[in-house]
Amino acid sequence: MRDRMSLLGIDMAPRANRRWLVAVTYLSLMAVFAVICAQGGDHAIILILMSTIINGVVLGGYGQGGLIKPFVTRSNDEREIHRRDRMHFYAYRFVVALLLLGYVLGGDPFNYPRLSRALFLGGVVIGLTLPQALLLWMEPDVEAEESE
Amino acid sequence: MMLMRNTPKPSGDEGTRLFNRLAVLRAERGLTRQALAEAVGVNHQTIGFLERGDYNPSLTLAFALSRYFGVPIEAIFSPKPFQPLKDWPKAVAGSKAS
Numbered sequence: 001m002r003d004r005m006s007l008l009g010i011d012m013a014p015r016a017n018r019r020w021l022v023a024v025t026y027l028s029l030m031a032v033f034a035v036i037c038a039q040g041g042d043h044a045i046i047l048i049l050m051s052t053i054i055n056g057v058v059l060g061g062y063g064q065g066g067l068i069k070p071f072v073t074r075s076n077d078e079r080e081i082h083r084r085d086r087m088h089f090y091a092y093r094f095v096v097a098l099l100l101l102g103y104v105l106g107g108d109p110f111n112y113p114r115l116s117r118a119l120f121l122g123g124v125v126i127g128l129t130l131p132q133a134l135l136l137w138m139e140p141d142v143e144a145e146e147s148e
Numbered sequence: 149m150m151l152m153r154n155t156p157k158p159s160g161d162e163g164t165r166l167f168n169r170l171a172v173l174r175a176e177r178g179l180t181r182q183a184l185a186e187a188v189g190v191n192h193q194t195i196g197f198l199e200r201g202d203y204n205p206s207l208t209l210a211f212a213l214s215r216y217f218g219v220p221i222e223a224i225f226s227p228k229p230f231q232p233l234k235d236w237p238k239a240v241a242g243s244k245a246s
Binding site (some may be wrong): 001142 | 191193205
């Protein structure tokens, strides 16, 4: 997490605010995902770009913007690295479960181009955003530094 | 302000929680979390997590804290609750008698 936890003037130190942010973010992504899938998945790049921008501006983890510090080791201490790795592990398991579920319920996706495109797109979007979303969702309220 | 964390949460998925006296040691020396964090090379939020028993430090960090405070690691972290200060005279008297 960054030291300054604020987004568009809203204090993101309380976990409740961060959970709202994650919920709104995923609702938006799901809405765009549904529209793109309904149109046959031809404009998938829009959703991938949207996820990248959300990462850069809202969630963070990959650059100078967003609520989470870059995932590189030098900018995180041992607890942050531990949390980062754990959230990536959870996200990885979720993506694998999603793909397996799609395979089992939808049949071999390679026989159904629309399903395989949807699964691929969903996997990319979740892979890009889920670790940061989990971090924001699960970290407790961030305490302000006490004065001397 | 609670100075001694003697009620760690259940272990969850991160192993056994440790009890610690970090807040006491920090308060004795008039240190902010930020100052202690800078001294041992972590984020100030991590000091808060340590004090609340929400995070167990690595050996490296435990040794850094031990060196910084000038006390053994066992004086800072313990798998058992630390004895409350009000019980100290009794405990000391008991150990001297035996």
